[in-house]
Amino acid sequence: MQFWLMKSEPEDVSIDDLAAAPGQTVPWTGVRNYQARNFMRDAMRIGDLAFFYHSGCAEPGIAGICEVCSEPYPDATQFVAVDPYFDPKSSPDKPRWWLRDVRFVGKSRYIPLAELRAHPELAGMRLLARGNRLSITPVTPEEWTFITQLMERQ
DNA sequence: GCCAACGTTGGC
């Protein structure tokens, strides 16, 4: 099994939105970066786990855990002309952007970005790399274990 | 709202 971190703006889709969604599942729409797309389309496997990260908000951080629960399929929003994620250069017969569904696993104690940065054990984390903007990043098993233990602390 | 950092575009 592999581990990931997936960013979402809570004003768009928060961990609570995911928990409240039908089947507690949402399609991970809106990824428009090739590296992130490749992670999602090619590298992920059903059953992989991911930290659900809130970005673009007052206090960014990890809010919970979700699970990859579908094979990749084209992101429908790329074909909708009025959609903010519309991509005029993509076409249904040769889709450019692919996504997977993720399912709610659990909400955790909120772990702010500042707290993640404070732990030397996480210094090498892709999320924390200088200038990182990727909305989907791999998480090592060591990082995963460390952070899930952090979740258990007060 | 600012700005650093990055990815993409497009002219050449």
Place this chain on the structure above:
DNA sequence: GCCAACGTTGGC
């Protein structure tokens, strides 16, 4: 294929 300009991300 280079690289400047531009747009976007995302923390602060």
